[in-house]
Amino acid sequence: MGALSNIAVESQKSLPFIITYTVKCDEEEEYEHWLRQMLEAVSRFPGYVGSEIFQPAQHTEKRTTVVRFDSNEHLNAWVQSDVHKTFVERVKELVQKVDMHEIMVGIDFSFIPEIRRLKPWKQFLITLSAVYPLSLVIPIVVSRFSNIVPLMSNRWIQGVLRATILVAVPVFLSTPLYTRLVRRWLYKDT
Numbered sequence: 736m737g738a739l740s741n742i743a744v745e746s747q748k749s750l751p752f753i754i755t756y757t758v759k760c761d762e763e764e765e766y767e768h769w770l771r772q773m774l775e776a777v778s779r780f781p782g783y784v785g786s787e788i789f790q791p792a793q794h795t796e797k798r799t800t801v802v803r804f805d806s807n808e809h810l811n812a813w814v815q816s817d818v819h820k821t822f823v824e825r826v827k828e829l830v831q832k833v834d835m836h837e838i839m840v841g842i843d844f845s846f847i848p849e850i851r852r853l854k855p856w857k858q859f860l861i862t863l864s865a866v867y868p869l870s871l872v873i874p875i876v877v878s879r880f881s882n883i884v885p886l887m888s889n890r891w892i893q894g895v896l897r898a899t900i901l902v903a904v905p906v907f908l909s910t911p912l913y914t915r916l917v918r919r920w921l922y923k924d925t
Contacts, residue, residue: 750810755799762829763796769829770800773822777802780816782809796831857921865905865913873900 758766774786784803791797804810813819877897881887887896914921 750804750807752802752804752810752814753799754802755797756826756830757832758796758798758830760796766798766826766829769822769826770798773826774800774802776818776822777813780804780809780813780818782806782812861910861914861917861921862905865910866901869901869904869909873897876900 756766770788774788777783777786782805784805786803787801789799789801791799802813804813874897877887877893877900881893887893
């Protein structure tokens, strides 16, 4: 994982920094823990735009993560930081090799090999089955709560509360658990 000082990257809205590791068979859980800590650390750096984690393709232990920055300067600041170097040293024990570690710009990013992409109809079914029960239960809970707290009888406040719960529960709770439960079916044939 060399320094990026020699890599010229044209300026874009966000620069994807793509990292692909082949994780050792018995280190998946520790790698996931390392990845969460690394993403938390990088999110505090100036110019951080966001990150994406891609599920490994079938029959491979390759894990791909994309970290985005708003400029080449901010990206280089992260890559050359002591924090990044510490994370790189820590991950060496968990991976067999670094397969790719580069910045990609433009349409090339659409052709990252060995990333499992979900079929849209499966995403639709998972989302619908996670949201539909909530859409039935949340209005009942909110209306009962509004009988207890007078401020909650305002329809605008109820609307915001319903929307917040309807988004928060699937994003943070039900969908991650649910997708783990149906993982085999979800990633079959991808």
